Amino acid sequence: MNEHAWLESAAAYALGALDEGERAPFEAHLADCPRCRAEVTTLRDTLGLLAQAAPGMEPAPGLRDRVLAEARRVRPLGRRPARGPWLLAAASLALAAALGAGFARQRAAARGVAATLAEARRLLAARDSTLAALLSPDVHVVSLAATGRPPTVRVFWNQDRSLFVVMAFDLPAAPAGRTYQLWALAKDAAPVSMGVFNSGSDGRATLLIPVAGGVLGLGLVEACALTEEPVGGSPGPTETPRLVGTWRHTAS
Amino acid sequence: MTPIQPDAAIPDRDLVWRMAAGEERALGALYDRHARTVYALAQAVVGERADAEEVVADAFGQAWRSAAEYDPLRGSVGGWLTTIARARALDLVRRRGRRGRAYQRAAQAADGGLAAPVAMPEPPDRGVERAEAGALVRRALAALPDAQRRVIELAYFGGLSQSEIAAELAEPLGTVKTRMRAALEKLRAVLRPLAGEGA
Secondary structure (H helix, E strand, C coil): HHHHHHHHHHHHHHHHHCHHHHHHHHHHHHHHHHHHHHHHHHHHHHHHHHHHCCCCCCCHHHHHHHHHHHHCCCCCCCCCCHHHHHHHHHHHHHHHHHHHHHHHHHHHHHCHHHHHHHHHHHHHCHHHHHEEEEEEECCCEEEEEEECCEEEEEEECCCCEEEEEEEEEEECCCCCEEEEEEECCCCCCCCEEEEEEEEEEECCEEEEECCCHHHHHCCCCCEEEEEEEEEECCCCCCCCCCCEEEEEEECC | CHHHHHHHHHHHHHHHHHHHHHCCCHHHHEEEEEEEHHHHHHHHHHCHHHHHHHHEEEEEHHHHHHHHHCCCHHHHHHHHHHHHHHHHHHHHHHHCCCCCCCHHHCCCCCCHHCCCCCCCCCCCCHHHHHHHHHHHHHHHHHHHHHHHHHHHHHHHHHCCCCCHHHHHHHCCHHHHHHHHHHHHHHHHHHHHHEEEEEE
């Protein structure tokens, strides 16, 4: 088949209109041909715009609530009956977070796609330890979120390696001389410090904190809270927690 | 605590990554940006309002569950969402064992297909930018020769393969292939200013 014919197939492939028998040979060709891959990508973007040709109509007002309610029911990360799928979800989360941070930085630099990819790879490599911590078999997770407010903090507890992995989004950096402190909460016990951290100017943080003995002494840790404290942390919370979340013990 | 940046300033792809991290608010923001386009597409393919809403709910549900799989190198978030929605809409049409609305319309030579309502007024609350984009896309489709436009509509909104289109239009397969590529290349050239937006 000459080059022209392959590009003709690229158009049909992007449209999903390539006949059954032609799809496999074209996909095999696609694997080796950057030109056809680029062709398919740009044609798909063009086709994505075709949706806008359809006469615009307002979806029913209740549809948004339905979508969000369904999302609450089926979380991308959450209680799963088996261990395997949950661990995959945890891995995806780590990748997504790592890439997100990388691209945010990239935007400012406004570099090309190749540089973006290289940066993402570099970032992924740098976060191998984070990933490894998330990929171990006995990981528990807690999300701390203020109702209807933006900041989100996610804490993974890797019991095998005795590590907390903390990921924060939209958490404004604590002011000079202040820090964020995470607390483990258990029934009938004073809050125990899990560690201190601060987010960057982009509102994000990803860090590993070794699990201290005091946390293990609590027995079943039920919840996790975030306060702002003087640098170095406090022996106990000095303010009402800004964020609170209960642990989802998913690996059971 | 105040948000660092308003939702409007967050690029689409960051919203998708936040969805991958389980942030429902990001899903809400993505819905606010793209629901109309996704709904319009679903409506064009399936016809019935209730079916179109089911497609929209399915599509955003799948986007939520598979957010971690989104790859920015393979296209814009808008393209990713409409690809999901189109597949869902075509599935639903096939499941019901009937032809989609666009398929029926495009197959009728007398009908101008989806490019017909070029002058259709947009709802007043619709974003000006999106209305302009919609008008540009409709103009681009309308500018195609009828024979080319019907091939695109049968494939995109109707989900037909090249040989199915050839049978439908009683044209040789080679003619359908040539028209399909010619039409897509024209659309790509005309719509280039819109492509890659919100990536």
